[in-house]
Amino acid sequence: FQAYHAVDSMLYSVVAANRTTEALEQLLGSQNIVCHISQFIEKTPAGGYESTDSKSRGGFGSSRDVYHQDASFNAIDAGSIVGWLAIEDADETNGCMWCVPGSHVGGLAECDVNHRILQQPSATPVALAAKAGQIIFMSDLLWHSSPLNPHRRRLSLSRARSADGP
Numbered sequence: 001f002q003a004y005h006a007v008d009s010m011l012y013s014v015v016a017a018n019r020t021t022e023a024l025e026q027l028l029g030s031q032n033i034v035c036h037i038s039q040f041i042e043k044t045p046a047g048g049y050e051s052t053d054s055k056s057r058g059g060f061g062s063s064r065d066v067y068h069q070d071a072s073f074n075a076i077d078a079g080s081i082v083g084w085l086a087i088e089d090a091d092e093t094n095g096c097m098w099c100v101p102g103s104h105v106g107g108l109a110e111c112d113v114n115h116r117i118l119q120q121p122s123a124t125p126v127a128l129a130a131k132a133g134q135i136i137f138m139s140d141l142l143w144h145s146s147p148l149n150p151h152r153r154r155l156s157l158s159r160a161r162s163a164d165g166p
Helices: 009-015 018-028
Strands: 033-043 049-051 081-086 097-099 126-128 135-139 155-164
Touching: 009 033, 018 033, 018 081, 018 135
Parallel strands: none
Antiparallel strands: 033 049, 033 155, 081 135, 081 155, 097 126
16 A cells, blocks of 8 residues: 655645545544555546556456445554545546445445455445545445446546544
């Protein structure tokens, strides 16, 4: 995993902005916030996606029905908040993220060796569309998917993961 906010001043300014930290403080119930992962993801038209994390090339960009939880990648950090910053508009036409509402309350789900959740969702998935500049905050236990970008327009996102610090 990468920490690009540590070397990119523009990304750091977003991560450290008062609006961002205040939202995280409310969600985590703490003022001791640590951002320990940040990366960029670009979903090319009619293709997979490229991530600054070399382990994430093309991984979940195959189907809206393939869900995962970010907590399964590093379970020691379960209880983190993930923030997705839309650098460009993200909607159903260019592969925005989808989630299963309420799925985070069930804890860590059983998954295969590729971190794909084995069971079917118990609720109807919803699209998490975002305009450029908006941040979507979610639990690292939330079931979500990232389908391919079928459109001719690219989609770029920045992802950061924050947790209550030591």
